[in-house]
Amino acid sequence: MTEKQEKILQAALILFAKEGFHATSTSKVAKLAGVSEGLIFRHFGNKDGLLQAILEFGAEKLKDLVVDIVMEPDPKELIKKTIQMPVNVDKEDFDFWKLQFKLKWELEVNSDKKMEPLHMALANAFRKLEYESPELEASLILLYIEGISSSMLKGSNLNVNDMIQLLMKKYEL
């Protein structure tokens, strides 16, 4: 991967995350990246290819987060790690996560499948703790994760740390 290719990906991520995919023209990406517009198409084929490259590149980040949680053997610790997940993302990855949420609505891109291992691990944890409906409890936690993440990314004034405290108490962690 050349220097200019990285520049293009970086610029596209910033703009797609801020303005959205459709609202960002390839000429804007080229200008911010400091390259000719044609180079984008040379390297990535078309605008959609550019998006795919960003997504593949970033899919690893999600995997890393999830794997660390799924591997946890102690069920209570696993649930705790899950709840704390939103505050453990790097600030420099914010653009990528924002893009992820934006695309979910703009292009109906589902990232739910990638969360499936986490869902299973959570269900197992709740099962070990003898909760009545482990599957549902797992879904509920994921619902909360998504909600917290989205309000963090939108810059809401919700106090995330207090919310985490509350949840930890609810699940006796």
Place this chain on the structure above:
Amino acid sequence: MTEKQEKILQAALILFAKEGFHATSTSKVAKLAGVSEGLIFRHFGNKDGLLQAILEFGAEKLKDLVVDIVMEPDPKELIKKTIQMPVNVDKEDFDFWKLQFKLKWELEVNSDKKMEPLHMALANAFRKLEYESPELEASLILLYIEGISSSMLKGSNLNVNDMIQLLMKKYEL
């Protein structure tokens, strides 16, 4: 409001909700509405004015839903009504709600202010029930219903009714 104005609003709502605001051209709206493209600008000024008209028209729907809940005197009943809110929306209003969620990410339009009365009512309800952190509990409930609503609108396979059952049990309703 003339017949053609309504046709335009209806067509725009459908397309904005399905494809998104930026991905929908005024010519597509005109075609679906069966009018000339110029008419859109005669009536609504510009594309943004068209969006505003839709949003104002639909803001009433949100108000109606919220008012019904806020007026409830019994705290347990109020919380119950809130949790059940997502399944009580008319199916014919789906496009409007989908648009609402889409815009939250595409144009960073915040509908949080309109939820504020509901948040206060919820906090009050939890206070009456002598919960430890009524404000946080209210935020958490809103997080849940936002998550449930969004997965309903995206056609996720989450079992909404079971989830509502679980929540009701958790809050002893």
Place this chain on the structure above:
DNA sequence: AAATTGCAAGTAAGTACTCACACATGATTT
């Protein structure tokens, strides 16, 4: 007759994308 509603045909600017060409690097042939 005055105002409103509506249309068809514009406009300038922007869109994703292409293409001919230049330049560099390294391998292969003379």
Place this chain on the structure above:
DNA sequence: AAATCATGTGTGAGTACTTACTTGCAATTT
């Protein structure tokens, strides 16, 4: 060692088309 070739990187002007929006004029309503 010099010349040829192949290949990947990069440019910038150009393509056909779409975009939001305008304008002049006719039909309808008030």
